[in-house]
Amino acid sequence: MEKILQDKIQEAFKELYNLKIDKPELQATRKDFEGDMTLVVFPYIKQLKKNPKEVAEKIGTYLKSQIAEIADFNVVGGFLNMVIAPDYYINFLKSIEHNDQFGFTPTDRKQKSLMVEYSSPNTNKPLHLGHIRNNLLGHSISEIYKATGKPVIKTQIINDRGIHICKSMLAWQKYGNGETPEQSGLKGDHLAGKYYVKFDQIYKEQIKDLKAQGIDEEIAKKEAPILKEAQDMLRKWESKDPEVMALWHKMNGWVYEGFNETYKNLGVSFDKNYYESETYLLGKQVVEEGLKKGVFYQKEDGSVWADLSDEGLDQKLLLRADGTSVYMTQDIGTAIKRFQDFDIDSHIYVVGNEQDYHFQVLFLILKKLGYEWADKLYHLSYGMVELPHGKMKSREGTVVDADDLMQEMTKTAREISQELGKLEGYNEEEKERLYRIIGLGALKYYILKVDPKRTILFDPQKSIDFQGNTGPFIQYTYARIQSILRKAGDLNLMRFKRTRLDSKEKDVIKQLSLFPQVIAAAAEQQNPGLIANYTYDLVKMYNSFYQTVPILATDNQDEKIFRIKLSKKVGETIKNAFKLLGIDVPERM
Numbered sequence: 160m161e162k163i164l165q166d167k168i169q170e171a172f173k174e175l176y177n178l179k180i181d182k183p184e185l186q187a188t189r190k191d192f193e194g195d196m197t198l199v200v201f202p203y204i205k206q207l208k209k210n211p212k213e214v215a216e217k218i219g220t221y222l223k224s225q226i227a228e229i230a231d232f233n234v235v236g237g238f239l240n241m242v243i244a245p246d247y248y249i250n251f252l253k254s255i256e257h258n259d260q261f262g263f264t265p266t267d268r269k270q271k272s273l274m275v276e277y278s279s280p281n282t283n284k285p286l287h288l289g290h291i292r293n294n295l296l297g298h299s300i301s302e303i304y305k306a307t308g309k310p311v312i313k314t315q316i317i318n319d320r321g322i323h324i325c326k327s328m329l330a331w332q333k334y335g336n337g338e339t340p341e342q343s344g345l346k347g348d349h350l351a352g353k354y355y356v357k358f359d360q361i362y363k364e365q366i367k368d369l370k371a372q373g374i375d376e377e378i379a380k381k382e383a384p385i386l387k388e389a390q391d392m393l394r395k396w397e398s399k400d401p402e403v404m405a406l407w408h409k410m411n412g413w414v415y416e417g418f419n420e421t422y423k424n425l426g427v428s429f430d431k432n433y434y435e436s437e438t439y440l441l442g443k444q445v446v447e448e449g450l451k452k453g454v455f456y457q458k459e460d461g462s463v464w465a466d467l468s469d470e471g472l473d474q475k476l477l478l479r480a481d482g483t484s485v486y487m488t489q490d491i492g493t494a495i496k497r498f499q500d501f502d503i504d505s506h507i508y509v510v511g512n513e514q515d516y517h518f519q520v521l522f523l524i525l526k527k528l529g530y531e532w533a534d535k536l537y538h539l540s541y542g543m544v545e546l547p548h549g550k551m552k553s554r555e556g557t558v559v560d561a562d563d564l565m566q567e568m569t570k571t572a573r574e575i576s577q578e579l580g581k582l583e584g585y586n587e588e589e590k591e592r593l594y595r596i597i598g599l600g601a602l603k604y605y606i607l608k609v610d611p612k613r614t615i616l617f618d619p620q621k622s623i624d625f626q627g628n629t630g631p632f633i634q635y636t637y638a639r640i641q642s643i644l645r646k647a648g649d650l651n652l653m654r655f656k657r658t659r660l661d662s663k664e665k666d667v668i669k670q671l672s673l674f675p676q677v678i679a680a681a682a683e684q685q686n687p688g689l690i691a692n693y694t695y696d697l698v699k700m701y702n703s704f705y706q707t708v709p710i711l712a713t714d715n716q717d718e719k720i721f722r723i724k725l726s727k728k729v730g731e732t733i734k735n736a737f738k739l740l741g742i743d744v745p746e747r748m
Contacts, residue, residue, distance in 0.1 A: 160247060160672075161185055161196070163226060168198060171221040176207055176214075187669075193233055194240030195669065201237045211237030245660040248668040249721075255671070256724060259731055262674035264308035271504035272310040274497055275301045278427070279510070281318045282414040283327040284352035286421050286561040288617060289511065292544050292606050295741060297509040298427040299607055299687040300539065302739045307682045312501055313430045316493050319411055320436040323355070325392040328406050329385070330354035330361070340413050346420060346562065347413025361385050397483060421561055426599070426741050431500075433493055439484045442492025445528065446477045446484075454527050465524050475520050490521050491528075498532055505535040507685065512540040512612070539685050542614035544606070564619070568598035571623050572631075579625075581748075593745055597631050598623065600742045604630030607740050608691035628695045630742060633733060636698045638748035639705070640730035646711060647723045655720040663704040667725060670697045674732055678739070687740055694736040701729045 165182050172178045180203060188194035200215045207214060212234055219232035219239050230244035255261045277297020280286055286294075301311045318324075331338070331354040340347045362385050369379035380386075395403040422428060446463055449455045455465050455477060463478040477488055497506065508518060518538035525533040546559060573594040576582060582590055605622035609615050625631045644651055660668075673693065681689040710722040734744050 160228060160243060163228075164196060164198075164222070164241070167222055167225050168218065170225075171218050172203065175217055175221060178203065178206060188240045192235060192238075192240050193231075193242060195243040196241050198239040198241070199237060200239060204237065215239040245658065245665070248660055248665055248672075249657050251672055252668055252721075252725060252728065255728065260735070261671075261728070261732065262678055262735060263306045266305065266310055267308045268310060270308070270310055271502050272312050273304055274312045274314055274501060274503045274506045275304070275509065276314050276316060276506070277509035278315040278422075278429070279318065280315070280418060281323055282348075282351065282411050283324050283355045285346065285348035285417060288544050288546075288559040288561065288564055291425065291561050291564065291602070292541065292615065293509055293511070294422070294425055294427045295603055295606050296539065296541055296611055296687065298741050299690075299739060300507065300509065300682075300685055302741065303678060303681045303687060303690065306678050306739060309682075312503065313428065314433060314497070315429050316433045316435060316438070316489075317415075318435045318489075319407075320396065320439065322389055322393050324407070325389045325396065326358040327351045327355040328403075328410055329389050329392055330358035331410065332406060334361075340416075346417035347410075347415070348417030348421070349560075349562075351410055351414050351417075358385065358389070393483070394481075424565055425561070426743075433496065435489045435493075438492040438496050439489040440492065441496055442488035442490070443478065443484050445491055445495060446488055449528055465520070465527070467520060467523055470523055472516075472520060472523065475524070477524075487517070487521060487524070490517075491524060494521070494525060494536070495530070498530070504532070505537065506532075507537045507539050509539045509541070512542055514538075515540050537685075539611060541611035544615045544617050546617060559617075564602070565599060568602045568619060568623065569595050570598070571619060572598035572601065575623060575625070585747075593748065596743045596745050597634060597748075600630035600634050600737075600744075602630075603740055603742050604633070604691060607687045608695070610686055610688050628692070633694055633698050633737070634742075634744050635748050636702060637730055637733045637737075637744040638746065640701075640726050640733075641746045643710060643723065643726050644730070650720055650723055651727060653720050655724060656717050657721050661704075661708050663700075663707050664722070664725060666700045667697070667704050667729060670700050671728060671732055674736070681739075690736050690739050694733060697729065697732060697736075701726075 164185060168183045169180055172180045183198060185196045185198055188197045198215070198218065200211050200218065204211050204214065215234040215237055219234060219241070222241065223229045223232060228244050228247040229241050231242040233240050233242075275297055278286075278290065278294050280290060297313070301313045304311050331351070334357055335354060338350065340350050343350060345353065362383055365383040365385055366376070366379045369382060370376055374382070392403055396407060446455060450457060450463055455463050457463050458480075460480040461482070462476060462480045465475045465477055467473060467475060475487060476485055477491075478484060494506070497503065510518065515538065518536075518540075522533055522536050522538075525536070573590075576590075576594060576597065582593075585593065601623040602619075605617070606615060608628060622629060623631060625635060670693075677689055677693040681687060704725075708722065710726060711719065713719050713722070737744055
């Protein structure tokens, strides 16, 4: 309808005023006026030199004569409010009634793929609350793009090498007494994290001891014996020392098992894993070639740098004086490898906003190296997740662990559900599955409803509320609809005849009709929050309809069938919208 109106409005201005206009913007009519869609004519008045009300009246009369679906119009100042006939909305519901994928575009395999990178963990610690936001954003953005018809490849880069990995390896080697995940009962990623924290504790003690001997703090930080040992271990790793490599493979194996369990519980997955240990060498090779071509320069100590000062940035280290690589080197190699491995035309990095500068530099370096696809790299920069007591710090062991948080959310859902006491007829397995769906739904929705650019202050208790803009509130509405459909039985299969609409029915159908364009906007803006808040608005409108208009209780059979089918379509749309957010919906609640 919006497209029809836009075309006819352009035609009206040409026909009535010989004025060619760009595609006009339409907006939903304000609730205090009669109408469904509004055209603001003020932008055209300067050229026409005419009264806004008169222009709106003439355009309205023309449109009503040309478009059967316009039942009426009214003018308030320079605002043309158009009333769309009930037939349009009734026919719209008929047109999508049997399309359970309404809003989704089938994947176009002729298009090149989009690659989305997210998670990107370090193998020295488990995933935490910050990783949860990252994973949920990456997974959801991937699903949203897929819903627009774009083929998507989901990937992660596992940071499995470097000084931070050697720190946890060294601490385990020195203080672990051969401890394994099986012996300790800890997941492998938690065990590695335990020794990363242990390293930091020993390191701080040694700095304190050196300072007590009169050594300057900055020098003490560099000269602490355990740090020297970690640096030596990194050099041994780069030279493929058998003992260090064996330890590295063992501990990383534990960590990968732990990560996979967390990913499975969170409901995210990847099509391809990349490992820093495999891509950093390509990065080093490319940097060395860039040095020969004069793209980079070398300092007297042998280190290699990129000079980006002409582009308003700084100088960036690419290879240290001892020849070891930095994060940037690895990211250069990984980006090139991905475009070699896959027929992709663009790439989105889902990484927190503390890395904004890093990606500015990376994209510019790849451009300087002559890669045309560098213009098709995007950084989905998102805000941090903070807690009421401040920021999280991995080294100090003050993070909110992802596994613990998911368990806590499930536990909270269990306590609230048992308190409400609406679980008759559920066996224990069904109850536990429901608690998990509610708990994880609350967590995911609370995080994804917020614009990615904004910082989140995470409050688990608020997220699991059964009222307001929360996952459980929306899940409850979905379950309520399924209950209606079960009670309706065969009426759900019958055809309806309607010629008029209740205003509440019309509101719900109007909101349903927006779903495809909300998906498109969420992809364009890389913002799952648009899907989340659209779904909340749909649920609010449906609940207003449910509380005002009888569904199964009406005596009019056509009304009953129509309202059952409308309810079913709302349920399907909730389920499909939540699928884009990675959230399950329960059939009963």
